[in-house]
Amino acid sequence: MELIGHGGKPLVERVITDKAEAKNKIKGLKAIPASRQMATESIGIALGFFSPLQGFMKRADVDAVVQKMELADGTLWSIPIVYDISDKEIHDYGIKAGMSVLLTRNGNPMAIFEIEEIFTYPKEEIAFKVYGTKEEKHPGVARTYAYKDKFLGGKITLVQSPKVREPYTPYFLTPRQHREKFKNLHWQRIVAHQTRNVPHSGHEWLMKHAFIAAHGELPVESMEVMGKAISGVLVNCIVGEKRAGDYIDEAIVLSQDGLKKYGYFREDIHMTTMTFWDMRYAGPKEAVHHSIIRANLGLTHHMFGRDHAGVGTYYDSYEAHRLLMSIPKEKLFITPIFVLEWAYCPHCGEVTCIGLCGHWNELQKFSGTKIRSILMDEVKPTRMIFRPEVFDIVMDAAKKYGFGSPFVTPEYLAEAAPAFSFEPL
Amino acid sequence: MAETFPINIWINEERFKALQEAGLGGLLKEELAGMKVLIVPCNEAQRDKVLKLFPMAKYDAATTKSIELLPKYVKDKLYEMAVKRKTLNMMDEFVAGFAKAGDAFWNQDIA
Numbered sequence: 365m366e367l368i369g370h371g372g373k374p375l376v377e378r379v380i381t382d383k384a385e386a387k388n389k390i391k392g393l394k395a396i397p398a399s400r401q402m403a404t405e406s407i408g409i410a411l412g413f414f415s416p417l418q419g420f421m422k423r424a425d426v427d428a429v430v431q432k433m434e435l436a437d438g439t440l441w442s443i444p445i446v447y448d449i450s451d452k453e454i455h456d457y458g459i460k461a462g463m464s465v466l467l468t469r470n471g472n473p474m475a476i477f478e479i480e481e482i483f484t485y486p487k488e489e490i491a492f493k494v495y496g497t498k499e500e501k502h503p504g505v506a507r508t509y510a511y512k513d514k515f516l517g518g519k520i521t522l523v524q525s526p527k528v529r530e531p532y533t534p535y536f537l538t539p540r541q542h543r544e545k546f547k548n549l550h551w552q553r554i555v556a557h558q559t560r561n562v563p564h565s566g567h568e569w570l571m572k573h574a575f576i577a578a579h580g581e582l583p584v585e586s587m588e589v590m591g592k593a594i595s596g597v598l599v600n601c602i603v604g605e606k607r608a609g610d611y612i613d614e615a616i617v618l619s620q621d622g623l624k625k626y627g628y629f630r631e632d633i634h635m636t637t638m639t640f641w642d643m644r645y646a647g648p649k650e651a652v653h654h655s656i657i658r659a660n661l662g663l664t665h666h667m668f669g670r671d672h673a674g675v676g677t678y679y680d681s682y683e684a685h686r687l688l689m690s691i692p693k694e695k696l697f698i699t700p701i702f703v704l705e706w707a708y709c710p711h712c713g714e715v716t717c718i719g720l721c722g723h724w725n726e727l728q729k730f731s732g733t734k735i736r737s738i739l740m741d742e743v744k745p746t747r748m749i750f751r752p753e754v755f756d757i758v759m760d761a762a763k764k765y766g767f768g769s770p771f772v773t774p775e776y777l778a779e780a781a782p783a784f785s786f787e788p789l
Numbered sequence: 790m791a792e793t794f795p796i797n798i799w800i801n802e803e804r805f806k807a808l809q810e811a812g813l814g815g816l817l818k819e820e821l822a823g824m825k826v827l828i829v830p831c832n833e834a835q836r837d838k839v840l841k842l843f844p845m846a847k848y849d850a851a852t853t854k855s856i857e858l859l860p861k862y863v864k865d866k867l868y869e870m871a872v873k874r875k876t877l878n879m880m881d882e883f884v885a886g887f888a889k890a891g892d893a894f895w896n897q898d899i900a
């Protein structure tokens with residue numbers, strides 16, 4: 365069955381699953397090693413997370429994205445997806461427009477790249493138009509400036525599915541697999557919770573807030589019965605490039621799933637999965653990109669909180685909301701749900717939405733610094749902060765995957781195994 | 790009052806009881822959803838010693854105005870010492886104890 369993705373276009377699926385066919389197709393192709401970043405993006409393209417992109421962008425697409433926040437054909441798009449390469453590599457590999465090459469990862473075949481165009485694009489222009497700044501201390505800008513001098517545009521076809529390691533294996537689903545799961549659950553409305561965090565109860569309430577808003581006017585009667593929910597929350601964790609001090613991805617994925625495992629969300633309304641993507645911290649533009657990915661996963665709604673995917677003081681807290689509101693409905697293939705922060709109110713004695721309770725001066729906010737400090741001290745927090753099981757999961761993940769820390773350390777950066785790999789054919 | 794450079798120690802219900810018994814219950818600050826912090830004051834000299842002995846620690850002058858990123862075992866020991874000595878005025882003893890015994894200090898009982 366043909367599935368429809370972002371832009372109202374067929375969901376892209378470009379993977380050769382038959383080994384013999386793959387072997388045959390790569391015969392004689394020049395092998396070029398792909399960086400982790402380019403491999404991550406090849407997976408995003410070929411499995412349809414970036415539908416309708418069928419490959420790395422050509423100049424016309426990059427230009428349209430940078431100047432107008434759309435692809436050359438007018439489809440909404442906010443962040444350039446480019447394959448960077450140096451002149452020396454182009455020369456050494458004898459790369460020419462019109463040829464196909466085999467991209468490899470750690471020596472194993474990954475994807476066929478049909479190179480259609482070799483081009484340049486001013487990096488400062490990308491930085492300023494996409495990130496709103498030319499400052500290199502913005503991580504997205506730094507990544508842009510680090511691109512090599514030329515870009516290759518053209519279609520990507522994976523020659524095998526990526527192998528995803530434990531504990532991620534059950535959480536990695538393609539857009540098609542997401543949709544199959546939703547169908548089996550009879551979910552009519554599904555709201556995305558974008559995250560790079562382990563969930564404290566403020567996050568838990570954001571999800572409940574978004575669920576209730578997305579469910580809206582749909583009937584609730586059948587929901588009284590376990591297994592009969594018709595709306596769901598998808599926690600879609602972004603797994604990719606990490607910076608020291610981030611939560612380790614293992615702790616994020618496992619603790620988010622813990623909310624369902626221990627009953628804080630019913631089994632039939634909550635699901636945790638992951639998407640490979642290197643955060644660009646592009647704030648509003650990243651919010652648009654997230655909405656594109658989640659539309660491709662088959663979601664109907666997307667939660668956006670304060671400071672969505674921002675960094676430093678580059679973006680206003682609600683700039684992402686404003687940009688999303690400015691996009692015509694027919695171009696954004698998902699409905700945004702805007703949520704306010706939830707905090708603990710000692711007066712109410714509960715976690716509450718800061719937009720609802722009147723004890724403004726008493727609110728105790730879940731600041732990142734406080735939560736981080738609690739986790740570092742490993743002093744078991746109250747259940748109003750962390751569900752006890754969730755806290756235990758985070759601490760277990762720290763021991764098992766994080767070299768003792770739930771946060772990314774230099775040791776983790778150097779030694780943690782990559783989340784995905786490719787095998788010999 | 791002279792400026793202090795505190796170390797914040799998280800206090801859950803379990804620790805709260807012990808601190809109350811030590812007569813320090815009144816010194817706690819409600820911080821977040823029932824979690825309290827014990828604020829151990831340091832003067833400038835004590836702060837500098839702490840930062841020198843524990844290079845991973847930082848004084849956060851911008852937001853929390855406290856000494857942050859001390860490892861768990863350091864904070865656990867500080868907590869233990871506060872309870873045993875029934876006072877928060879124990880930074881000099883703490884710093885001297887570690888300076889003298891090195892890492893063996895973490896396994897020593899506070900007499």
Ligand SMILES: [Zn+2]
Nearest residue numbers: 709712721723
């Ligand atoms: Zn209140």
